[in-house]
Every structure is written in structure tokens, then in C-alpha cells.
Amino acid sequence: MEFFDNELSTLMPAEGRVEAIAKVTGKGKYAAEYTVPGVCYAVLVTSSIPAGTIKAIQVDKAKRATGVIDILYHQNKPVVPGFADETKIRESRVGLPVFYTDKIYFKGQPIALVVAESLEEATYAASLITADYTAEVFNVDFVKTHPSIPLKAAGKERGTVDEWSNAIHIVEAEYTIKEEVHNPMEMHATIAEWVGDNKVKLYEKTQGVNSVQRVISGLFSIPRENVEVISEFVGGGFGSGLRVWSNTLMAVMASLQVKRPVKLMLTRPQMFSLVGYRPESWQKIKLGADSSGKFSGMIHQAKHTTSVFENFNENITRIARLVYDFKNLKTESAIVPLNLGTPTWMRGPGDCTGDFAIESAIDELSYKLNEDPIALRLKNIALKNDPESGKPWSTHFIDECLEQGATKINWKNRKQTPGQVTEGDWQIGYGMAIGMWTSGRTQASASIVLDKSGTIIVRTAMTDIGTGTGTAMQNLAHESLGMPKNKIKVELGNSNLPPAPSQGGSTGLASLGGAVMDAATLLKQKLATYAAAINAQYKDAAAADILLSENGISYKQANAQFISYADLWKKVDEPTIEAEATSAPGEERQQFAFCSSAAHFCIVRVHSKTGKVKVDRMVCVADGGKIINEKPAANQVSGAAVGGIGMALMEEQQADVKFGSLLGNDLAGYHFAVNADAPIIEVSFIDKPDPNINQMGSKGLGEVGIIGCAAAIANAIYNATGKRLRNLPITPDKVLLG
Amino acid sequence: MNEQTLSRRFFLKVSGAFVALAAVPSTVHAFYQDVKSFLVPPKETLPTTLTINKQPYKVTADTRSTLLDLLREELQLTGTKKGCDHGQCGACTVHVDGQRVLSCLTLTAMLPGKTVTTIEGLADGEKLHPMQQAFIECDGFQCGYCTPGQIMSAVACVNEGHTKSVAEIKEFMSGNLCRCGAYNGIVEAIQKVAK
Ligand code: FES
Numbered sequence: 001m002e003f004f005d006n007e008l009s010t011l012m013p014a015e016g017r018v019e020a021i022a023k024v025t026g027k028g029k030y031a032a033e034y035t036v037p038g039v040c041y042a043v044l045v046t047s048s049i050p051a052g053t054i055k056a057i058q059v060d061k062a063k064r065a066t067g068v069i070d071i072l073y074h075q076n077k078p079v080v081p082g083f084a085d086e087t088k089i090r091e092s093r094v095g096l097p098v099f100y101t102d103k104i105y106f107k108g109q110p111i112a113l114v115v116a117e118s119l120e121e122a123t124y125a126a127s128l129i130t131a132d133y134t135a136e137v138f139n140v141d142f143v144k145t146h147p148s149i150p151l152k153a154a155g156k157e158r159g160t161v162d163e164w165s166n167a168i169h170i171v172e173a174e175y176t177i178k179e180e181v182h183n184p185m186e187m188h189a190t191i192a193e194w195v196g197d198n199k200v201k202l203y204e205k206t207q208g209v210n211s212v213q214r215v216i217s218g219l220f221s222i223p224r225e226n227v228e229v230i231s232e233f234v235g236g237g238f239g240s241g242l243r244v245w246s247n248t249l250m251a252v253m254a255s256l257q258v259k260r261p262v263k264l265m266l267t268r269p270q271m272f273s274l275v276g277y278r279p280e281s282w283q284k285i286k287l288g289a290d291s292s293g294k295f296s297g298m299i300h301q302a303k304h305t306t307s308v309f310e311n312f313n314e315n316i317t318r319i320a321r322l323v324y325d326f327k328n329l330k331t332e333s334a335i336v337p338l339n340l341g342t343p344t345w346m347r348g349p350g351d352c353t354g355d356f357a358i359e360s361a362i363d364e365l366s367y368k369l370n371e372d373p374i375a376l377r378l379k380n381i382a383l384k385n386d387p388e389s390g391k392p393w394s395t396h397f398i399d400e401c402l403e404q405g406a407t408k409i410n411w412k413n414r415k416q417t418p419g420q421v422t423e424g425d426w427q428i429g430y431g432m433a434i435g436m437w438t439s440g441r442t443q444a445s446a447s448i449v450l451d452k453s454g455t456i457i458v459r460t461a462m463t464d465i466g467t468g469t470g471t472a473m474q475n476l477a478h479e480s481l482g483m484p485k486n487k488i489k490v491e492l493g494n495s496n497l498p499p500a501p502s503q504g505g506s507t508g509l510a511s512l513g514g515a516v517m518d519a520a521t522l523l524k525q526k527l528a529t530y531a532a533a534i535n536a537q538y539k540d541a542a543a544a545d546i547l548l549s550e551n552g553i554s555y556k557q558a559n560a561q562f563i564s565y566a567d568l569w570k571k572v573d574e575p576t577i578e579a580e581a582t583s584a585p586g587e588e589r590q591q592f593a594f595c596s597s598a599a600h601f602c603i604v605r606v607h608s609k610t611g612k613v614k615v616d617r618m619v620c621v622a623d624g625g626k627i628i629n630e631k632p633a634a635n636q637v638s639g640a641a642v643g644g645i646g647m648a649l650m651e652e653q654q655a656d657v658k659f660g661s662l663l664g665n666d667l668a669g670y671h672f673a674v675n676a677d678a679p680i681i682e683v684s685f686i687d688k689p690d691p692n693i694n695q696m697g698s699k700g701l702g703e704v705g706i707i708g709c710a711a712a713i714a715n716a717i718y719n720a721t722g723k724r725l726r727n728l729p730i731t732p733d734k735v736l737l738g
Numbered sequence: 739m740n741e742q743t744l745s746r747r748f749f750l751k752v753s754g755a756f757v758a759l760a761a762v763p764s765t766v767h768a769f770y771q772d773v774k775s776f777l778v779p780p781k782e783t784l785p786t787t788l789t790i791n792k793q794p795y796k797v798t799a800d801t802r803s804t805l806l807d808l809l810r811e812e813l814q815l816t817g818t819k820k821g822c823d824h825g826q827c828g829a830c831t832v833h834v835d836g837q838r839v840l841s842c843l844t845l846t847a848m849l850p851g852k853t854v855t856t857i858e859g860l861a862d863g864e865k866l867h868p869m870q871q872a873f874i875e876c877d878g879f880q881c882g883y884c885t886p887g888q889i890m891s892a893v894a895c896v897n898e899g900h901t902k903s904v905a906e907i908k909e910f911m912s913g914n915l916c917r918c919g920a921y922n923g924i925v926e927a928i929q930k931v932a933k
Pocket residue numbers: 819820821822823824825826827828829830831840841842843
């Protein structure tokens with residue numbers, strides 16, 4: 001087994017991440033970078049039409065190119081038991097039964113895979129493959145199609161619409177957001193290697209090794225433990241790595257077929273069509289308030305795209321039920337199937353989209369009421385209880401987030417009337433919005449191993465996609481054991497390690513942390529038992545009173561004796577002492593509701609002649625419970641805010657309605673925020689532990705950093721210019737025409 | 739007929755002959771199209787001598803091979819990352835003769851006699867380069883995938899003297915995309931080293 005490279009080094013500054021040296025020296029291995037003897041290369045050929053059937057594929061010419069080993073397509077592929085028939089395919093829930101269909105559902109769908117000795121050879125040979133199709137009518141036009149798709153109730157209606165139909169203040173408006181694409185910097189990649197015919201090893205880019213293991217073992221009908229998945233370094237995900245996509249399946253199929261290890265890395269253009277995206281959406285909000293600014297009711301309607309072969313619903317209206325205390329609330333939604341790949345969860349899925357519309361509408365209402373938007377929110381936020389379940393929030397500090405953020409950005413300098421502040425051709429404005437996310441937690445396991453030399457290894461199957469999971473594990477082990485950090489190693493991202501959920505939905509650390517702390521307690525109890533054989537005082541030692549150091553263990557009780565590892569190991573037969581623990585949510589979920597939240601504030605400048613928008617300052621104050629590592633946590637929130645700037649101002653994927661192609665299919669055609677697009681993001685935390693969620697008191701942070709950012713920016717643009725822009729991204733043309 | 743019997747020389751002769759016959763009647767032209775569609779040019783290699791991280795290398799690379807693929811796939815120097823393969827992201831940034839260069843847009847064949855430095859060659863043995871150290875201290879990354887490219891660009895950015903303000907650093911580092919959005923730490927690290 002290869003280990004997560006966290007070489008213990010005295011050069012490593014105490015505050016650095018556990019894997020920092022591996023990352024800054026280029027030594028850390030991402031999926032496509034492992035040296036696997038005999039590896040060959042796979043390159044994809046994709047469909048050139050958006051809908052229809054493959055009549056024939058011409059592979060002869062490609063077969064004659066140097067280095068080609070085999071070409072997989074629907075008439076030449078290995079047996080995949082999970083794709084044996086229509087029913088099995090449906091039950092597999094992998095979406096696209098790649099090579100097990102001749103149907104084309106979207107442009108860019110894989111139709112063949114060339115396997116060759118080198119990447120250059122495979123790439124060239126792939127260019128020689130052509131196909132004949134029977135084309136069918138297709139549709140990629142969301143804007144034209146969605147009006148004909150009826151809305152359905154999304155959740156139970158609260159109160160009635162009649163009750164507030166003649167509210168004194170009403171805001172009613174429509175909002176649209178163009179499709180966004182995750183585009184982690186590392187492209188999805190797999191090295192698949194079959195060992196015999198019922199064992200496979202995968203170096204895989206994923207956010208969850210156990211979920212890949214489950215899917216592959218199911219499809220190929222092999223025992224789960226025969227699928228080893230290794231993802232020690234993951235170059236970002238943002239949701240795209242939460243599913244097993246066709247590229248992984250193709251790599252596994254190809255390796256089975258050619259009986260050699262196969263490496264398949266998607267190209268950047270393929271990343272736009274094959275591994276999900278945030279769907280394009282339409283929303284309509286009707287928000288009512290009485291003369292005192294108390295919300296009297298809301299109707300929230302939403303539609304978004306899905307593919308023609310899978311129903312994906314990201315529940316855009318969910319956030320309407322979460323943040324404010326609506327006595328009357330009606331939510332409706334619909335999905336619109338189009339000839340595109342299947343969308344998937346992307347950072348703050350659903351809520352990020354829904355929040356933009358709601359927070360924009362509330363801002364609009366605040367101007368109608370001539371009331372400060374912070375005060376208006378504070379009047380209506382459900383601060384005590386979850387408005388949906390009625391359960392009390394375990395902790396909820398959005399009010400403090402608002403207060404801190406307002407002070408930091410000098411909110412008192414904001415003008416209530418828009419368009420008041422100019423600097424040459426620039427108009428300047430302030431905006432704010434809030435974001436929320438339910439703090440989930442799932443079952444996770446971790447183990448801690450101590451060896452004779454006094455080195456600790458903390459292990460879990462969970463991945464670290466850049467969130468600092470490994471560093472948090474080290475910190476938690478350090479805090480609960482007392483062992484110096486430079487003696488604590490981390491191993492993660494491997495399906496042979498204690499099982500853990502995928503890293504997503506802001507649940508990673510909240511789920512895993514408890515397991516690490518429980519394992520630490522168990523380890524200390526074990527050590528106390530061994531120690532008692534040497535010194536009887538240890539017999540009644542509580543785990544909390546045992547401390548580990550580099551050389552041995554001690555008992556916090558008066559004049560209890562220190563026992564060195566050398567002495568201890570005289571009583572131990574094994575080379576290591578190990579403790580494993582599993583932690584899961586429990587009773588507390590019956591009693592309380594859990595949430596993380598954030599308040600986002602910004603100052604923008606808008607150029608009156610060019611329509612350019614620049615974010616001058618961005619302040620994010622988040623409540624994520626207790627913060628385990630301040631720097632990586634702040635980094636995560638500021639990174640999410642950078643994502644929010646992209647969402648607000650530039651990220652947009654469009655499909656060409658005439659040919660069904662994606663217009664932005666590389667990083668020149670699809671823009672996300674570069675360094676110069678973002679100011680230095682100012683992040684701070686409430687940092688109060690939630691006493692009920694888990695042992696650490698930590699709630700998730702990954703999503704609230706982005707939810708609310710786009711609305712804060714759009715609201716600031718209104719404050720600067722008096723233009724209410726409801727369609728994302730707000731590109732210069734929209735500002736000028738607005 | 740298969741590709742083994744169709745030598746490069748044969749290909750050149752045949753295609754040369756057809757160029758000369760470009761003005762002949764269309765049936766011959768159609769015949770030429772048929773032959774051409776059957777021909778698949780074989781792989782060609784080119785020996786190249788270059789220096790990478792102070793080590794001399796003699797490689798015989800596919801003429802289509804980029805420096806990026808040479809490093810990652812042939813020499814196991816996987817610290818240089820592929821983020822787009824199109825010159826659009828900066829993840830593959832290395833130094834060639836001291837200048838920052840996108841290795842995905844550089845063919846190996848263009849490099850005889852050149853001196854290449856990659857992220858693996860930046861540290862002085864065990865001792866990290868100040869920029870690597872600064873990236874750790876300022877937490878200038880999350881997933882770490884753009885990081886080698888950011889660091890190579892950052893070193894060049896300091897050498898080029900483009901560090902007079904946050905705005906200037908941001909401008910001259912905007913060819914290196916970071917989807918994690920770790921721009922705060924990246925800027926801070928560069929400021930630290932530039933001092
Ligand atoms: S990989 Fe070279 S610029 Fe993106």
C-alpha cells in the first residue's frame with residue numbers, strides 16, 4: 001500500500017498542513033500520476049451529434065495506427081454483468097450504460113475508446129475514428145422549453161396563499177442562472193488494473209473511495225473487498241467527484257479487455273460534458289410583507305435542466321423552508337429534460353441557486369420598505385427553531401455573523417438610496433446576503449495506530465479534496481492524545497482503511513472528527529490496561545487522564561509514574577497497538593435541528609461606460625461551530641467566495657440550440673474567477689462550539705462560503721447603479737442594458 | 739497492404755507524386771483521395787538532449803510529445819500538472835532557461851540544449867525554496883493541484899519584479915487558475931518572498 005505522503009519533517013512549520021510538503025514539492029501523487037508498470041493509455045472518441053443512434057463505427061484506420069492495442073465500442077467490449085439487460089442497467093443507477101447502448105443522448109457522449117501504448121498514439125488514433133448515425137430531433141433549449149413543463153408541489157404547503165394575497169408590500173420577479181461547470185483543476189482520471197479476473201485496483205479521482213468501491217463491485221459482480229480504490233490526493237471536486245461517471249467505468253472495462261493497467265484522463269473539453277454541472281435554472285418569487293416589514297408569505301417556484309436519460313432534481317426551493325420564518329409558504333418545482341449530460345451536485349447544490357433569488361427579492365423589498373436590509377432580515381430570520389421541523393436549532397449565530405460583518409465592512413457608510421456614490425466613471429455600492437446549510441453528519445470510521453518508536457498513524461478511507469481533512473485529523477489526534485504533531489502521520493483516501501462517507505455536502509469533518517476522537521479514547525484505554533501490568537495506579541485511569549508523548553505515556557494523577565514505550569512493549573506482543581472507532585449521529589438529531597450559516601458583505605464598483613463590475617471588498621462571517629484548523633477553514637470559505645464571484649459575474653455555459661454543442665468547452669470559453677477577479681477575501685468565524693452535533697462541536701463549512709455570495713454582489717450592483725439584475729451571470733452587457 | 743509495408747519514404751514518394759499530379763482529371767484525384775485515406779502515417783521519434791533540474795537527459799521522444807507529457811508520462815516527473823493541455827490554466831508552468839513557460843504548449847522537439855526547471859528541481863535538496871516555504875506558511879493552496887504551477891509562476895513573478903502591489907501581483911498571477919480559489923494565500927506568499 002502506498003501511503004498518503006506526509007513525510008514527517010522538522011522543516012515543516014507547525015501551522016502548515018500535514019500534506020503541505022508533498023503539495024509544494026510536487027511529490028504528492030494524484031490519480032493519473034502513480035507509476036504502474038505496463039500501463040497503457042486510453043483516449044475517448046465522443047459523439048458528434050446530440051441525439052440519435054449509432055449506425056456504424058469505422059475503426060479500421062485507427063487500428064492501423066502505431067501502438068494501438070484495442071478499440072472498445074458498443075460492438076467490442078467486455079462483459080459487464082451490471083449492464084446485462086435493461087432492468088439491471090436501470091437498477092445500477094450509474095446513468096449512462098456506456099458501450100452498452102447504441103443510443104446517443106447528448107453531444108460529446110463517449111462512443112469509442114482507443115487503448116494504445118502511449119498517450120500520443122492513442123490521441124492520434126482516436127482522431128481517425130468516424131461514425132455514421134441516424135440522427136434524431138434534439139432539444140437543448142431550456143429557455144424555450146421550460147414554460148411548457150408544469151410545476152409540481154415541492155414539499156408541503158405552509159398556511160395558504162389567500163392569507164397574504166393582499167399584503168401591503170409585494171415583490172414579484174423572475175430569476176435565471178446559466179449552467180455552471182465544476183471544473184476542478186485536476187481532470188477526472190483513473191488508472192485501472194485488474195489482478196486476475198475478480199480483483200481490481202483503481203487509482204481514482206473521486207470524493208469518496210467507498211462509493212466507487214460499491215459501484216464497481218456491483219457492476220462487475222465481484223466482492224466489495226476485491227475492489228481497492230486509492231485517492232490519496234484529489235485535485236478538487238466541488239461535487240463532480242461525488243458520482244462514478246462513465247470515464248471510470250470505461251477505464252475498468254478497458255483494463256479487463258486488454259488485460260493490462262489502463263490510464264484514462266479526461267481532456268478539459270470532456271470535463272464539460274461528462275462529469276456533471278450545476279443545471280441552468282429559472283425561478284419565480286412572490287414575497288409579501290406587512291407594513292412593519294414582517295414577511296407575510298412567499299411563493300417560490302423553480303425549474304432546472306436534467307438529461308433525457310436521468311432525472312436529477314437538486315431541490316432549489318429547499319432553502320425557502322430553512323432560513324426565514326414563513327407562516328405561509330408555497331414551493332413548486334419541475335425538471336426539464338434536455339439532450340445534455342446529467343447535471344449533479346455542485347458546491348451548495350440547490351440552495352446556492354434558490355438563495356440567489358430569495359436574497360435578491362428580500363433586498364428589493366427592503367428598498368420598497370425603505371428599511372435597512374440587515375434589519376429587515378433580522379426581523380424575519382427563524383433564529384430559534386427550524387421553521388420546517390419546528391425543532392430548536394442546536395446553535396444558530398447568523399445574527400452575530402450579520403453584526404460582525406456589518407462592522408467589518410463599515411455598513412454605516414452605505415447609502416440607502418442607490419446610485420449616490422461615484423468615483424469618476426465608477427459607481428460604488430454596498431450589498432449583503434446570507435447563506436445557510438443544514439449541518440449533516442453520517443457514519444464514519446477512523447483508527448489510530450501507535451508503534452514502538454512512538455509514532456502515531458491516524459487512518460480513514462475519507463478523502464481530502466483540499467478541505468484539510470488530514471490536517472484536522474492530525475490536530476484532533478494531537479489534542480486528544482497529547483502527542484506532538486510531528487509524531488502524528490495521516491493515512492487516508494484508500495478503501496482498505498476504515499470506511500468513511502464521501503467528502504461532500506459539508507459533512508466530512510463533522511462526521512469523521514468524532515470517530516478520530518473516539519479512537520483516541522479507545523487507544524488510551526488500551527494503553528492504560530497494558531500500563532496497569534507495570535504500575536497498578538494505571539488500573540483506574542480514565543482515558544482523559546492519560547497523556548502520550550514521544551517517549552511514553554503518563555497519568556495525570558499525583559505521583560503516577562511515566563512509562564516509556566520501551567517498557568510498555570515488554571507487555572505487548574504485537575508490533576503496534578491499534579484502536580478503531582465508528583461514530584454516527586444519534587439521539588441528538590431527534591431533539592435538535594442543525595445548521596451552518598454565513599453573512600456575506602461586499603463593496604462593488606461598476607463602470608458606467610463599459611459595464612464592468614469589480615468586487616472591491618468581500619467580507620464573509622461564518623458560523624461553522626468550533627473551528628478545528630483556522631487557516632484551512634478560512635481558506636475554504638474564501639475559496640468558496642471566489643466561486644461566488646464567478647457565479648455572480650462570469651460563469652456561464654450555453655448550448656448551441658442549432659447543433660447541440662456546448663459553447664464553453666474549454667477554459668478560454670468558460671470563465672471562472674482568476675486571481676485578479678477577486679479581492680483579498682476577508683473571512684472570520686463566530687467559532688463557538690455546537691454542544692450537540694459531535695464531540696468537537698464543529699459544523700460544516702464547505703457550502704455556506706458560496707451560498708449568498710452571488711446575491712450579495714447583485715444587491716451591491718443595485719445599490720451602486722439602481723439596476724436590479726436578476727439573471728446570472730451579470731456580464732457587462734447586462735449591466736449596460738439593465 | 740498494411741502499415742508496416744508503407745514506409746515513410748513510400749508515403750513521401752506517393753504523396754509527392756500526387757502533388758505533381760494535382761492538375762490531372764478528377765478520377766485520378768479520387769484515386770489519390772482513396773489512397774490517402776488508407777495511409778496512416780506511422781509514429782516518428784526524435785532524439786533530444788536537454789537539461790532538466792540540473793540533470794542531463796537524452797530522450798527519444800515521439801515528435802508529437804509535449805514537454806508536459808514527456809515529464810509526466812516518460813520521466814515520472816509528475817509534479818508538473820495538466821489542467822487543460824491548451825495553454826489556458828498555467829498548471830503546467832515550468833522554467834525554460836529561467837523564463838516561465840507553459841509546458842503543454844512546448845513540444846519536446848523544440849528543446850535541444852535548453853535548461854528546464856520543474857517543481858521537483860526548485861528545492862535545494864531537503865531545503866525548500868523560500869517560495870515553497872511561503873506557500874506552506876500562508877496556506878496558498880487547498881487541493882494542491884494548481885500549486886506547482888502557481889509556485890513556478892510566483893518565483894518568476896518575483897524575478898520579473900511584478901510585485902509592487904497586491905493588484906500587480908494579482909494581474910501577473912492571473913494566468914494560473916485556481917479553482918479552489920486559494921488566491922488569498924498565493925498573493926500573501928508572494929508578498930512575503932518579494933520583501
Ligand atoms: S495545462 Fe498547460 S496551461 Fe493548462
